[in-house]
Amino acid sequence: MTAKQFEKVAIIGMGLIGSSIARAVRNNLPGVRLVAYDVLPAVRNRVTELAICDHCFEKIEDAVCDAELVILCIPVGAYEACAKAMLPHMRAGAIVSDVGSVKGVTGSTVRPHVPAGIQFIPAHPVAGTEHSGPDAGFASLFENRWCIITPFADADSQAVEKVRLFWERLGSNVEIMSPEHHDLVLAITSHVPHLIAYNIVGTAADLEEVTRSEVIKFSAGGFRDFTRIAASDPTMWRDVFLNNKEAVLEMLGRFNEDLSALQRMIRRGDGEGLFNLFTRTRAIRRSIIELGQETAAPDFGRQAASPETKKPSGHSQ
């Protein structure tokens, strides 16, 4: 298949993910006509300034009307209203997809509004940063990351393949699974980690015995890494937790059980139990690095400024 499997792609929502897709399409699929829509005038203006798509429309119908692929890059809470406004204007034979972090919800919010002749193929590129907005995006965000496609049972297999190829062209590996399984997997690899990061940062901020200034100064001891995650987009994450309630609460239940056991080990002074757990978790880290999903560079010791240009001396000895 050629780079022009789609002549025209429309991106709805030009935040971190939408604007990264735009940049990645520019780099990897140069023949494609690329249009966008964003609800916010400031974002539309900035996208036009950045010149990362051919046109950023003020009206959603103008963006989607003759696109062959329309990608929703908006918070999950806005899906239904957006689908209703947009779908009637899409051309026959087109594909609508998305990038949302929860997938079960696509069945109730978007799917009921999809007219005959339009294929809805939900997807989720598992990539991101803690930054938001069109300036935060970059073209390599999806390279060597996984994109999960969660087609409904009656999905057109050709449409699924087209979406797969699109993500592969942006540098991603693609896996296909059910929306339900996706939501369970992401609950443990993404949603609960975010929840506990948000939680500990909140706990630290509320302490009376330890000042806010002390928390910030001594954050290099581990806390700092949680603040990175806890700086992610509030609207997006609110919508994730409201729309993956069941799996998140289930995984949180397991987390809490395990934490109680760990708490008991500390209370009882069970050094062997602690040592065994801490050794086991180290092995998982190694697997992630081996699979190319992470670098082994010593991030804890990262420089306060421009880590890309200043390398810790002596590390690679």
Add this chain to the structure above:
Amino acid sequence: MTAKQFEKVAIIGMGLIGSSIARAVRNNLPGVRLVAYDVLPAVRNRVTELAICDHCFEKIEDAVCDAELVILCIPVGAYEACAKAMLPHMRAGAIVSDVGSVKGVTGSTVRPHVPAGIQFIPAHPVAGTEHSGPDAGFASLFENRWCIITPFADADSQAVEKVRLFWERLGSNVEIMSPEHHDLVLAITSHVPHLIAYNIVGTAADLEEVTRSEVIKFSAGGFRDFTRIAASDPTMWRDVFLNNKEAVLEMLGRFNEDLSALQRMIRRGDGEGLFNLFTRTRAIRRSIIELGQETAAPDFGRQAASPETKKPSGHSQ
């Protein structure tokens, strides 16, 4: 004061921190004679190969006998035995210090064995990486990081100033506080974050519904950052939790209370409550970056290899 405030420094334990101090002393205090000791023959051999100190001794008494500053860089659980073996051989007027992550325990493990004429000035450089061993160290690890000195009430103020100056020469900012307050501050900024990171990585590893391979593949969604912390040295962290039990359990209690409230918000679908917390935590992140304790580079989107050389395109637009 000159670079030669100490003619000879001895480092006991040449892991990540000990070997980083050695490298930093070489870089920043070139006139100082630097000797080391490590209990493991393999580490001693490697240190000799790396040539990061003048001599690495097989016997601890040979390393400490005429040093003016001796720094313990070993797990807290080994402090008492090491102190007993070492202190009788130190010269009068010398200072013994350490780098341990818990400080209350210095009063019961080392202090009772300190002979008259020796000053014991505990310290804790709040810096590290998830890697261990003499190869993992690097000279810039302490630059622009905080080092906390926790002198006892009867400490000689001149000795405290000497230790402060030593750390300042290695690039650190120094703060002085009581051992008890240190342990409370670090419980929230370091110990509990490590505990919950170890815990969630353990929880994920034990799931039956989600395979280990899925956890690893899709770790870029947030989980990955926890595995970094959960890859830290098991012995060191076992000793931290065994020796800061009270403060860790206290802070863990607060964390659990807050997590229950958050869990309830999710169960009840309280979007406003979630949004408010998520917005508040974002502000703390900003303070940490402003204080130079972190970079704003988009680490979530980090490259799988050599992040120092490959910069995400378009990010700084």
